[in-house]
Amino acid sequence: MDIERQQQIAEQASAPAAQGQHQSPVLTALRRAGADWAGEVLEAFGEVTAVVAREQIAEICSFLKTAPGLEFNLLADVCGVDRGPEEDPRFEVNYHLFSTTKFHRLRLKVLLTEDDPHIHTVTGVWRTANWHERETFDLFGVIFDNHPDLRRILLPEDWQGHALRKDFPLRGYEPYSLT
Amino acid sequence: MSVSLPPQFEVVDRPLDSQMTISMGPQHPSTHGVLRLELVLDGEMIVKTTPDIGYLHTGMEKLFEYKKYQQGIVITDRMDYLNPLGNNLAYVMAVEKLLGLEIPERAQVIRVLMCELQRIGSHLVWLGTHALDIGAMTVFFYCFREREKILNLIEAASGGRLTPSYFRIGGLMMDLPAGFERRCQQFLNDFPKAISEFHTLLTGNTIFQRRTQGVGIISAEDAIDWGLTGPSLRGSGIAVDIRRANPYTGYENYDFEIPIETGCDVWARYMVRMRELKESQKIVVQALERLKPGPVKADAPKVVLPDREAMKVHMDALIHHFLIVAEGFNVPAGEVYHPIEASKGELGVYIKSDGGPKPARVHFRGPSFVNLSALPHMAEGEMIADVVAIIGSIDIVLGEIDR
Numbered sequence: 001m002d003i004e005r006q007q008q009i010a011e012q013a014s015a016p017a018a019q020g021q022h023q024s025p026v027l028t029a030l031r032r033a034g035a036d037w038a039g040e041v042l043e044a045f046g047e048v049t050a051v052v053a054r055e056q057i058a059e060i061c062s063f064l065k066t067a068p069g070l071e072f073n074l075l076a077d078v079c080g081v082d083r084g085p086e087e088d089p090r091f092e093v094n095y096h097l098f099s100t101t102k103f104h105r106l107r108l109k110v111l112l113t114e115d116d117p118h119i120h121t122v123t124g125v126w127r128t129a130n131w132h133e134r135e136t137f138d139l140f141g142v143i144f145d146n147h148p149d150l151r152r153i154l155l156p157e158d159w160q161g162h163a164l165r166k167d168f169p170l171r172g173y174e175p176y177s178l179t
Numbered sequence: 180m181s182v183s184l185p186p187q188f189e190v191v192d193r194p195l196d197s198q199m200t201i202s203m204g205p206q207h208p209s210t211h212g213v214l215r216l217e218l219v220l221d222g223e224m225i226v227k228t229t230p231d232i233g234y235l236h237t238g239m240e241k242l243f244e245y246k247k248y249q250q251g252i253v254i255t256d257r258m259d260y261l262n263p264l265g266n267n268l269a270y271v272m273a274v275e276k277l278l279g280l281e282i283p284e285r286a287q288v289i290r291v292l293m294c295e296l297q298r299i300g301s302h303l304v305w306l307g308t309h310a311l312d313i314g315a316m317t318v319f320f321y322c323f324r325e326r327e328k329i330l331n332l333i334e335a336a337s338g339g340r341l342t343p344s345y346f347r348i349g350g351l352m353m354d355l356p357a358g359f360e361r362r363c364q365q366f367l368n369d370f371p372k373a374i375s376e377f378h379t380l381l382t383g384n385t386i387f388q389r390r391t392q393g394v395g396i397i398s399a400e401d402a403i404d405w406g407l408t409g410p411s412l413r414g415s416g417i418a419v420d421i422r423r424a425n426p427y428t429g430y431e432n433y434d435f436e437i438p439i440e441t442g443c444d445v446w447a448r449y450m451v452r453m454r455e456l457k458e459s460q461k462i463v464v465q466a467l468e469r470l471k472p473g474p475v476k477a478d479a480p481k482v483v484l485p486d487r488e489a490m491k492v493h494m495d496a497l498i499h500h501f502l503i504v505a506e507g508f509n510v511p512a513g514e515v516y517h518p519i520e521a522s523k524g525e526l527g528v529y530i531k532s533d534g535g536p537k538p539a540r541v542h543f544r545g546p547s548f549v550n551l552s553a554l555p556h557m558a559e560g561e562m563i564a565d566v567v568a569i570i571g572s573i574d575i576v577l578g579e580i581d582r
Contacts, residue, residue: 044513044514045276045277045513045514045515046276047515047516049514073403074403074406074408075406076406076408076516076518076525076527076544077516077527077529077542077544079529079540079542079544081531081539081540082540083539094514094516094529096516096527096529096544098518098525100403100412100417100419103419103424103425105425105516105518107514107516126404126406127404127405127556128404128405128406128549128552128553130552131548131549131552132549139240152233153232153233154232154233154236154581154582155233155236156233163238163241164240164241164540168241170241170242170245
């Protein structure tokens with residue numbers, strides 16, 4: 001890689017940081033609501049991410065759902081991320097929240113280790129979490145405790161392994177047959 | 180006369196109060212793809228619905244991790260195949276957000292123009308198949324006649340009808356062809372007449388009204404709880420449209436209304452989409468007026484492929500072309516979630532980059548996936564024939580659900 005190319009990448013990487021200098025209203029509202037539960041609150045690319053402890057996820061979600069000034073009443077998405085087998089903690093679960101009254105967004109991030117990929121479900125807070133959590137379980141093997149119906153959703157029930165993990169090969173281990 | 184039947188066809192006497200489980204699909208024509216529903220019935224009444232999905236799963240999210248960023252665009256076409264330009268836009272904008280690219284004005288206007296044409300096209304397929312499921316055959320042909328004109332316009336611009344891949348990282352594949360505006364204007368002149376034809380065929384039709392009004396009710400609170408977005412949410416009286424809530428690619432400069440209905444039923448969702456056809460047409464008209472000459476690609480030689488002519492005379496253009504195609508371009512490490520208002524609801528793209536030329540993780544939050552998960556709630560207590568109407572009203576595409 002030539003020097004010019006490296007320089008450009010470095011410039012690009014620093015550019016979004018410069019944009020995020022003025023605090024977003026979500027961040028201010030979070031501070032005002034006393035978000036002491038958040039381990040780390042970052043703002044990058046105009047999006048706010050709060051890293052939270054996995055034991056507290058259900059409580060935090062039900063707090064955010066109704067807290068005045070925040071009102072994150074719609075769970076837009078839950079998605080898992082595998083950072084790779086050599087990383088610790090290995091898994092991330094991202095919750096993307098949206099408010100249908102304030103129109104702002106927030107990402108909650110929970111980190112999970114490979115040995116103990118358990119997290120409490122949020123289906124009690126939003127019923128839409130049901131399928132999102134099933135998908136994350138199916139593709140990453142993250143186990144959502146107290147989920148009402150934790151089955152595979154996209155892959156067949158007798159599938160071995162979790163397909164979106166980094167150590168799962170692109171073409172699988174062997175051809176899958178339905179018969 | 181008695182006929183002896185093989186044992187599997189033997190008639191079983193059921194007590195009248197017992198429940199029966201039947202499997203609807205995966206080859207049922209009105210499930211819009213390969214969707215299987217496990218219905219528990221009490222007579223004709225639905226007690227429980229369990230959707231079974233995954234028949235079309237092709238591991239697209241896994242595939243993204245093995246492709247360079249620019250190669251991912253063609254995968255997005257194949258998710259929601261009725262709204263491929265919307266998928267292109269969501270993906271491309273998420274990557275552009277990571278790169279911090281500025282998109283030229285003309286490219287943004289064309290993006291809006293094409294997306295709204297695509298939205299009309301997607302709604303027309305919904306309208307035709309929804310009416311067909313309920314039993315009105317004629318509407319289908321009227322809708323596909325209009326959609327053909329839109330597909331011709333998309334083909335003229337991109338070369339592809341169903342898989343255009345027209346939006347690229349940093350702009351467009353190429354500028355609009357000569358005469359596009361005239362052809363688009365022609366479509367716009369004819370379209371209001373087509374909308375009134377649809378209304379004549381369906382809106383005043385008593386059978387259609389009685390099949391849809393008061394069916395598949397989901398209240399505003401439940402709709403939010405189930406994560407519904409798009410026309411399905413607006414049919415429950417909540418005025419949320421991401422084009423307004425979190426504007427992107429210049430939607431804040433266009434004048435359009437967000438149609439809402441408060442009926443919460445199949446009819447309300449029908450009316451919302453019918454009114455959206457008109458609003459989309461309004462946006463297309465405004466976009467045509469805004470179309471001014473200018474570049475359609477961002478000034479980022481390391482990311483955007485150079486012009487063919489420039490490559491023949493400039494050495495650096497040739498080198499950039501080679502590097503982009505052979506190595507790809509590095510995207511700064513980070514993660515973004517970019518939501519857009521697709522024809523079916525919120526289409527969100529989550530991309531996590533580790534700084535290399537291939538994404539570490541790409542996730543698509545498909546509106547069909549989430550809207551379908553609310554089907555059991557909407558279908559509970561309805562008749563079995565109404566399930567077909569309810570599936571039609573949430574406008575699902577299985578390619579996006581299964582990915």
